[in-house]
Amino acid sequence: MGLSGGEILLVILVALMLFGAKSIPEIMRGIAKGMHEFRKAADEIKEELNRSSSGIVDEITELKNDVERQVQTHIQQPLSEIGNEIQKNVATDIEQSYTNIEKDVASSAEAALKDPDEEEQDKVQE
Numbered sequence: 001m002g003l004s005g006g007e008i009l010l011v012i013l014v015a016l017m018l019f020g021a022k023s024i025p026e027i028m029r030g031i032a033k034g035m036h037e038f039r040k041a042a043d044e045i046k047e048e049l050n051r052s053s054s055g056i057v058d059e060i061t062e063l064k065n066d067v068e069r070q071v072q073t074h075i076q077q078p079l080s081e082i083g084n085e086i087q088k089n090v091a092t093d094i095e096q097s098y099t100n101i102e103k104d105v106a107s108s109a110e111a112a113l114k115d116p117d118e119e120e121q122d123k124v125q126e
Helices: 005-019 024-113 116-125
Strands: none
Touching: 005 024
């Protein structure tokens, strides 16, 4: 809410009529001093709020870091260990399957390459 030039002039004229020309400078000094004190108090309040809020921010940051450490310790490490165990088991199963397939292929190839006479001899021997 700003005052226009005409409104300021009206306020000055009313002040002159009410207080007289001699007391106006004294009143203005009082108003200026009051405004200075008000600004000083407002600045002090801002500083206090900044100090207290920075303490809160530090506490929140510390709490966040603590939660991250807890998550790392109690969730990520066990999951990583489980993942490693699963990976080992899958690798072992794949190796065993591969070995079994190799054996089956080798025995099938061996059986296919045998002479029919040898097969009959094997059957007779059994």
